[in-house]
Amino acid sequence: MNDIRKIAVGPDYKSGAMHYIVGQDVLNGTHHIHLIKYDTSKDSFVIWISSNHKEEVVLWKEFTGMPVSIEYNINF
Secondary structure, three states: OOOEEEEEEOOOOOOOOEEEEOOOEEOOOOEEEEEEEEEOOOOEEEEEEEEOOOOOEEEEEEEEOOOEEEEEOOOO
């Protein structure tokens, strides 16, 4: 299965959705998005972030019951 590279959350992809990309800096550049994953047990999408200064990964956001658009990594 391909990994999720980007997720857009919201009803209008171009003007109203929030876009999250693996590797993107968040929280004023102190952290970056480490992983975006679909959680089958909760039927939700979760975003994990890691600190730029420590080797810890923490759950940052979870989206349930919202419109999403997903882009996957494509490896040829």
